[in-house]
Amino acid sequence: xxxxxxxxxxxxxxxxxxxxxxxxxxxxxxxxxxxxxxxxxxxxxxxxxxxxxxxxxxxxxxxxxxxxxxxxxxxxxxxxxxxxxxxxxxxxxxxxxxxxxxxxxxxxxxxxxxxxxxxxxxxxxxxxxxxxxxxxxxxxxxxxxxxxxxxxxxxxxxxxxxxxxxxxxxxxxxxxxxxxxxxxxxxxxxxxxxxxxxxxxxxxxxxxxxxxxxxxxxxxxxxxxxxxxxxxxxxxxxxxxxxxxxxxxxxxxxxxxxxxxxxxxxxxxxxxxxxx
Numbered sequence: 451x452x453x454x455x456x457x458x459x460x461x462x463x464x465x466x467x468x469x470x471x472x473x474x475x476x477x478x479x480x481x482x483x484x485x486x487x488x489x490x491x492x493x494x495x496x497x498x499x500x501x502x503x504x505x506x507x508x509x510x511x512x513x514x515x516x517x518x519x520x521x522x523x524x525x526x527x528x529x530x531x532x533x534x535x536x537x538x539x540x541x542x543x544x545x546x547x548x549x550x551x552x553x554x555x556x557x558x559x560x561x562x563x564x565x566x567x568x569x570x571x572x573x574x575x576x577x578x579x580x581x582x583x584x585x586x587x588x589x590x591x592x593x594x595x596x597x598x599x600x601x602x603x604x605x606x607x608x609x610x611x612x613x614x615x616x617x618x619x620x621x622x623x624x625x626x627x628x629x630x631x632x633x634x635x636x637x638x639x640x641x642x643x644x645x646x647x648x649x650x651x652x653x654x655x656x657x658x659x660x661x662x663x664x665x666x667x668x669x670x671x672x673x674x675x676x677x678x679x680x681x682x683x684x685x686x687x688x689x690x691x692x693x694x695x696x697x698x699x700x701x702x703x704x705x706x707x708x709x710x711x712x713x714x715x716x717x718x719x720x721x722x723x724x725x726x
Contacts, residue, residue: 492504492507492508492510494508494516494519494523496523496526496527497526497533498530498533499533499536502533502536502537505523505558506551506554506558508520509554509557509558510550510551524558527562528562528564529564531564533562534559534562534566537558537562538567540555541559546595546599549590549598549599553598553599556599556603557602557606559571560607560609560610561606563610563611564610565614567610568607568615571603571604571606571607574600574603575604575622575626575631576626577599577600579593579596579597579627580593580596597628597630597631598630600631601634602634604619605634605637607619607638608635608638608639609638609642616639619638619639620656623636623657623661624656629661632661633661633664636661637664637667640653640665641669645672663693666690668683
């Protein structure tokens with residue numbers, strides 16, 4: 451009798467163990483779907499305070515064929531203070547967390563050409579640029595991101611095309627500590643004044659010596675055809691040979707930077723002892 455009870459108990463234990471093992475078995479990994487994922491292109495919408503998010507998506511995914519249509523929609527809301535407020539709100543919620551998104555929103559604010567945006571744009575232009583000692587290989591550091599935002603903001607400021615925005619843009623050209631932001635301001639100011647020789651002569655009186663080169667840059671929009679544009683580009687590089695980028699592998703030994711990587715402590719592989 452005792453033997454029968456022991457066998458029954460062992461059987462129950464084995465059954466429980468087997469059931470528990472089957473329960474703990476991890477599920478099979480999901481299989482890849484054979485159906486293609488279709489990404490729907492955002493549909494055109496009016497630029498209103500309610501549709502701001504949808505409009506930003508549309509503008510972000512649009513191509514050159516939709517550019518003028520988007521500008522037409524923006525023009526309809528150019529003096530709508532609620533639209534401007536909504537766009538500023540979207541920018542401030544994202545800011546540096548998503549650079550691409552923020553640059554699109556800044557562009558839309560500039561396209562509005564609403565004079566009420568000037569003070570806010572100047573605030574973005576004059577943000578302190580952090581000093582960064584080290585930069586990840588191939589990446590942007592926090593200083594680069596702020597410079598890109600400030601550069602886009604000054605382009606939007608110049609596009610307001612008012613006497614006040616002109617004075618503010620000139621102030622950026624003369625006083626801003628970032629060369630990248632000054633370059634963007636110079637380019638935007640020239641563009642919005644037709645790239646004329648008179649406006650270049652006016653700017654030349656105020657520019658720093660290292661910024662004079664930006665007066666010689668060529669804009670394809672102002673040229674008659676590609677041949678004329680290419681000829682002026684060649685002329686630019688003849689005047690400023692140091693601006694010409696070298697193709698990979700063409701750098702001279704003299705201009706090649708040495709590898710300055712240093713290790714505080716040599717890295718050694720772990721040692722393994724063979725068990726006897």
